[in-house]
Amino acid sequence: MSFVRVETRGPIASVTLDHPVGNRINFDMREELRDAFNMVARSEARVLIVRGEGADFCLGGDVRDWPGVPVASLRPRIEVFAKALDMLEQLPIPTVAAVQGTCMGGGFELALSCDMIVAARSARFAFTEARLGIMTLQGGMMQIAARVGRAKAAELVFLSDFVGAEQMAQWNVINRVVDDGRLDSEVTVFAQRLADGPPGAYAGTKTMLRKWARDGEKEAKAALYGVSMPLFETEDVQAALRNAAEAVNGGKPFPKATFSGN
The missing domain is CATH 1.10.12 (Lyase 2-enoyl-coa Hydratase; Chain  A, domain 2)
Structure with missing residues (x-):
């Protein structure tokens, strides 16, 4: 895989986005994520961590792929990501997104498709699709509404404002906020505790x-x-x-x- 790494250490599997700069989700990464989650489903892993390499978890869909592509061709290529997220949500094991830096658009939908989110204190979240005149393409509006309610979800999606990790924790969107330098170690301990469970x-x-x-x-x-x-x-x-x-x-x-x- 060129944009996604799959690793297993004991009972803990990791899927890491690795597309410099910003881990933007291009067409190839969509397919690789689908394949990665399928690999985890067929493994003996007891917990999955979804990570992003570098300064940012994920800056969303790679809009560089989209201009000029006919909708008839664009839709099936974007839908691959929907299938990947469906596979992630259907995994029978606990899944944890470890979020640092910026998490927006499709990257935010990816994090919300995990069972739990652990975020670095400086992390920030947003749905920025409205800035392009489009909607959240993988159901992010429903995902966030389930956590913060319809009115606040509408505000977040309509205005595309960035919200910090501490506020997202207060709104019950993310589970834990940790110091920036401790994200990896804290998530590993959290994942191991889940892996030891039933x-x-x-x-x-x-x-x-x-x-x-x-x-x-x-x-x-x-x-x-x-x-x-x-x-x-x-x-x-x-x-x-x-x-x-x-x-x-x-x-x-x-x-x-x-x-x-x-």
Whole structure:
């Protein structure tokens, strides 16, 4: 791959955008991201970190590709990115975007397609599509509205203003803000903690969140036991339950469980 790197260290996979300068998402990178997320889906990784090489996470779509391209040709090439983000959202493992510098346009949609975002304190976010007279092309307006509400989402999308990481954290858009020099180390610790957790419960939780977002709370609750009860048949859960029961009987706190994925 020319613009994307895929690496695995133990249970942690990383997909890194690497397109100097600014990691702009050109046509080739769209295909490489789709292929990268497919590789992660077929791997034994238990958590994924999405990163951007250099000073900025991602400056969005590479508009240098777009002028003069007929819409009939442009649409399928842009839709490749939608397919890549769908694959990212469908991964059964926790996904974390590690954001530094500027994160805008399609790069912001990429970060929002992850389960969680950890950002450097100086990071800034924006949807800048309106400056070009276009809309958020991968559903960013809905992604941000789900977090900040319709009115604030409309303001962000219409005006294309940049917003800092601290404010985004207050608005519940990102999960954690860390000092700039500690982004990589903090994300690695965060990812390792997720990798040590219960993969079956994570996958089930993601299934239920997608069901809730798509069909509403009533339908999600109706599907809950069908997703949750099979976990009790796994070796991991039975071992954790036995150890927890023994601890309770002995007047001790729950011991730390080990989850193999079985």
